[in-house]
Amino acid sequence: MTLAVCVRCGESKVGAFTPCARCGLDPAAHGTDKELQAKSLLLTDRYFPGGELEAMGRKLRAGELVAFDSAKLAELVEELKTQKLPIVSKAAPGCSIIGWALFGGAILFVVGVLWLWRARGA
Ligand SMILES: [Zn+2]
Known part of the structure; x- marks a missing residue:
């Protein structure tokens, strides 16, 4: 189980590519938008362990911009392009x-x- 946060509204959810219960954003449906999927992967407890992920979610829910690590983001986009990472919502x-x-x-x-x-x- 991966704890994740919706990249658009900051709602907590389980799994990076699951649809958001609050705003309906579904990263798995955006197959061509690798940056959105990479951001969704970044906003998980895999990259933000402990209370960090919750803090990111709070910021997004408050309408604040969250700074993504651009190097990490680029790396994840590459991984997604080469399909090294499984899309979990199959x-x-x-x-x-x-x-x-x-x-x-x-x-x-x-x-x-x-x-x-x-x-x-x-
Ligand atoms: Zn959402």
Whole structure:
């Protein structure tokens, strides 16, 4: 589990490439924007251990600009271009399919109960 902070709004989240629950920014969806992905990777507890990451998040939430280490950023952009780093949110579509399947199952159940209830009443 990687603790991360949204690069746009500073919301805390789990995983550098997971979509932000607050502003909806999804770094994994920006496949061509390597700088955004590199910043997302930088804003994790991997690079800012302990309270540092939380401090970065607070700054972003307050609307302050966060200074990124440009050398580190360039290095991460290169790594992303050469695909040395795995994009971790590959599991997300699978999860949502299961979510939708459960949702569909729940609707079928409700329809079935309503149908039985109507059949009994008639
Ligand atoms: Zn956000």
